[in-house]
Amino acid sequence: MSEQDEWLDLVNRHDQVIGQITRENAWAKRQPVRVINAFLTNSRGELWIPRRTASKRMFPNCLDMSVGGHVERGEDYLSAFKRETLEELSLDVDALDWREIAVLSPFETGLSAFMRVYEIRTDSAPDFNPADFSEAWWLTPAELLARIAAGEPAKSDLAELVRRCYP
Incomplete structure (x- = not known):
């Protein structure tokens, strides 16, 4: 499905x-979307932390x-988390040690959307989808924030999420 055809739920200030x-x-x-x-x-x-491919719009x-990823029309956050983790990393969330670590509103945080943030505990690097990511590293939160501060290009919400979730 192309981005033009991908339907999302539109939400109000209260999600x-x-x-x-x-x-x-x-x-x-x-x-506002989810x-x-x-x-x-x-x-x-x-x-x-992965790097997105050059072909990403x-x-x-x-x-x-x-x-x-986006929560699709009619989908809930948990279902989207499970779907995206399987699509991007070939990981089955039901077989993993995970937890929800943040519930965030764009109206209260300045982030790009309503979001739920999850944490998956593992010492193994995943077999990522090469259509999504080109390379990846294990970095401490401080190392990641230093790379972004030094000019490494990053998705717009990444630094703020790391600051909020891993202070």
């Missing part, structure tokens, strides 16, 4: 569904969250 909108129109008109993000964390306190070649 209640009030309609539907295409992904393209949601971002063009800056309308997303999920997740970080893989290892026993050394490092985050698994938004944020090409940028550092990214371990998992991220």
